[in-house]
Amino acid sequence: MATNSHALYGEADPATLGGYDEPPPRMGFFTDTSVCIGCKACEVACKEWNAIPEDGLVFTGMSYDNSEGLGADTWRHVAFIEQRKPLAMQDPGVQHEDVDVLALASQGSGTPPEQARITPTTPGEPGQMRWLMASDVCKHCTHAACLDVCPTGSLFRTEFGTVVVQEDICNGCGYCIPACPYGVIDQRQEDGRAWKCTLCYDRLSGGMEPACAKACPTDSIQFGPLDELRERARGRVDQLVEAGETGARLYGEDPHDGVGGDGAFFLLMDEPEVYGFPPDPVVTTRDLPAMWRCVGAAALTLAATAAASFAGAMFGRRP
Amino acid sequence: MSDSEVTRQGLRGTRPDREALIGVAAGRDGEQPPGGDTEFTSYYGRPVINSPVWESPDIPGYLFLGGLAGAASLLASGADLTRRPELARVAKAGAFGGAALSVAALVHDLGKPGRFLNMLRVFKVTSPMSVGSWLLAGFTPLAGISTVSAWTGRAPRWGATATAGAAALGPAVAAYTAALVSDTAVPAWHDGYREMPFVFVGSGATAAGGLGLLAAPAAQAAPARNMATFGVATELTSGQWMEHRLGMVAEPYSSGRSGRYMRAGKVLSVVGLAGALLGRGNRLVNALSGATLLAASAATRWGVFHAGTASADDPKYTVVPQRERLRRGEQARSGDAHTAPPDRTH
Numbered sequence A: 001m002a003t004n005s006h007a008l009y010g011e012a013d014p015a016t017l018g019g020y021d022e023p024p025p026r027m028g029f030f031t032d033t034s035v036c037i038g039c040k041a042c043e044v045a046c047k048e049w050n051a052i053p054e055d056g057l058v059f060t061g062m063s064y065d066n067s068e069g070l071g072a073d074t075w076r077h078v079a080f081i082e083q084r085k086p087l088a089m090q091d092p093g094v095q096h097e098d099v100d101v102l103a104l105a106s107q108g109s110g111t112p113p114e115q116a117r118i119t120p121t122t123p124g125e126p127g128q129m130r131w132l133m134a135s136d137v138c139k140h141c142t143h144a145a146c147l148d149v150c151p152t153g154s155l156f157r158t159e160f161g162t163v164v165v166q167e168d169i170c171n172g173c174g175y176c177i178p179a180c181p182y183g184v185i186d187q188r189q190e191d192g193r194a195w196k197c198t199l200c201y202d203r204l205s206g207g208m209e210p211a212c213a214k215a216c217p218t219d220s221i222q223f224g225p226l227d228e229l230r231e232r233a234r235g236r237v238d239q240l241v242e243a244g245e246t247g248a249r250l251y252g253e254d255p256h257d258g259v260g261g262d263g264a265f266f267l268l269m270d271e272p273e274v275y276g277f278p279p280d281p282v283v284t285t286r287d288l289p290a291m292w293r294c295v296g297a298a299a300l301t302l303a304a305t306a307a308a309s310f311a312g313a314m315f316g317r318r319p
Numbered sequence B: 001m002s003d004s005e006v007t008r009q010g011l012r013g014t015r016p017d018r019e020a021l022i023g024v025a026a027g028r029d030g031e032q033p034p035g036g037d038t039e040f041t042s043y044y045g046r047p048v049i050n051s052p053v054w055e056s057p058d059i060p061g062y063l064f065l066g067g068l069a070g071a072a073s074l075l076a077s078g079a080d081l082t083r084r085p086e087l088a089r090v091a092k093a094g095a096f097g098g099a100a101l102s103v104a105a106l107v108h109d110l111g112k113p114g115r116f117l118n119m120l121r122v123f124k125v126t127s128p129m130s131v132g133s134w135l136l137a138g139f140t141p142l143a144g145i146s147t148v149s150a151w152t153g154r155a156p157r158w159g160a161t162a163t164a165g166a167a168a169l170g171p172a173v174a175a176y177t178a179a180l181v182s183d184t185a186v187p188a189w190h191d192g193y194r195e196m197p198f199v200f201v202g203s204g205a206t207a208a209g210g211l212g213l214l215a216a217p218a219a220q221a222a223p224a225r226n227m228a229t230f231g232v233a234t235e236l237t238s239g240q241w242m243e244h245r246l247g248m249v250a251e252p253y254s255s256g257r258s259g260r261y262m263r264a265g266k267v268l269s270v271v272g273l274a275g276a277l278l279g280r281g282n283r284l285v286n287a288l289s290g291a292t293l294l295a296a297s298a299a300t301r302w303g304v305f306h307a308g309t310a311s312a313d314d315p316k317y318t319v320v321p322q323r324e325r326l327r328r329g330e331q332a333r334s335g336d337a338h339t340a341p342p343d344r345t346h
Helices: A002-008 A041-050 A101-106 A145-149 A201-205 A211-215 A226-242 A284-317 B058-081 B085-109 B113-120 B128-152 B156-182 B196-215 B222-253 B256-278 B283-313 B315-339
Strands: A027-032 A076-083 A130-137 A155-157 A163-165 A221-225 A249-251 A264-268 B005-007 B010-012
Touching (some): A002 A284, A027 A130, A027 A226, A041 A076, A041 A211, A145 A284, A211 A221, A221 A226, A226 A249, A226 A264, A284 B058, A284 B156, B058 B085, B058 B156, B058 B196, B085 B128, B085 B156, B085 B196, B156 B283, B196 B256, B222 B256, B222 B283, B222 B315, B256 B283
Antiparallel strands (some): A076 A130, A155 A163, A249 A264
16 A cells, blocks of 8 residues: 555656656656746647647736636646736836826927936836736646546556546546646537647657747747756746845745646746646645545445444334 | 816816726735635636536436435345335335436536446546446446346346345445545545545435335335434534534535535435434325435535535635645744754754
């Protein structure tokens, strides 16, 4: 049972756990949100390469985010967060609350620059405004709940340590969907099956990097062997903190966290929940041995009670 | 729209309201407040986890019928052993009908119903749905043979063996669905994993007892009444304990649509049980009480189902307990640092 428990949580190499003898290095994503410019090239590249159907063209009013979140037809999702918080070493200069622009306008356009309160080169009082952008994706957990609970074996672990759905096996039972602690995998309404990021398993097998990483113009999405990415990410956090961005932190990089570390981890500028991430996700199957013990106890209780019900009826008959 | 007027002399009338507020001005860092008093942050109030795509009545019905079937198989076996043929026939039919309809509900809820046999492609102990599929695959034919034999009088030896076999699997059939719902990231389900199996077997016993009272003659209904008594007691006490232990995550069990189902379940349980205990011997009162108990069991399952989806849909139930867990972890660590003996700190 001890080895079984180890398979359900803690630090591990997922490909080895999955039965591969000599797997290639575990591959993953490091998404450095500090350099994300919100261009959504990753969203587009992902849709194009994976031939994901259109899933509604809506206006959400959530800043520039109109894809809302990860789902069956959104495998990369760029989040936009507008905050009244300072961005280290930067002066966005957008605070003009004390300026009556209409009064200024009434002066006409002939104000000499020295009298003008605002010009392109004198942007007024320094204010506080930052715009966070982050490209979210399947985390390819070390201990993946979706894979554990899949009753058909449709979800499987690849030799790269990633988690992929075999669409010709999936029968659409939907169990993986509430099992995911990150809200990644979802059911496609049109065909009933569950879909999610494959970390471009097809491209990886052909020696190419995933489409989103390939398309990212700022290298916010970095693809590579997980060990290398983790090292690079730690260096980047130190760099940002040194530059005064004390809110920078890694998310999903720790192999000792509740899911044994993510194959796709992030550098965030604020608390995870600000981006829609769970602050402390734990793979649900960590508690499964305890669940089965409780189920066993309840089943025995029911059996004992059935016996007692008939025994009681016997006494009832002959008081 | 504002009715202010922009002129060369400046603005006349009221200033337009700014609706697209950001940051502190919009409260909670710009996201839409999801309601409730608990302070937490989320991404525009959107859920963190994806809500189950399971639908009502399929899945709550599947939970209810599975519980009924499992407990009824025990009632059937006991009735055989204590020579209560009428009760046995009713309970066997309940076990088979419950299991068959339960499987039908599960298949109907699949995104690809034609592929339901893929459930039996592998056996995975990490997937309660896989374990349950195999349990039902064993249980349903046994309950079927047992029922056909009891109602036609044919192959009594096969019938007896099948009845015993079904009863051996029955407790597991009644209980495994608790692991099925708990083995998810849905807060109201996962966090209740200790009590959920007892709520579910209690609910199953209530339903099977109710069926016995409803359909068996009064002279043979005593074990069914006992089973229903146990069922109601277990369901109510374990449910109460679960709500107490879960704290804020238990809110959906007492509020909203799920709360109404849970309350209906409690009231119907108590009413049905009172009728069963006070109206002993009266066929009509027995039947009414039995029907009430069946409804009580179903209401509880619907309540648990909807409580789960409600807790998944509100990010509060995911974020707040996890934040609290992190805070406690940090406290424990800093506590350790203070109390650690000096020789352990390098």
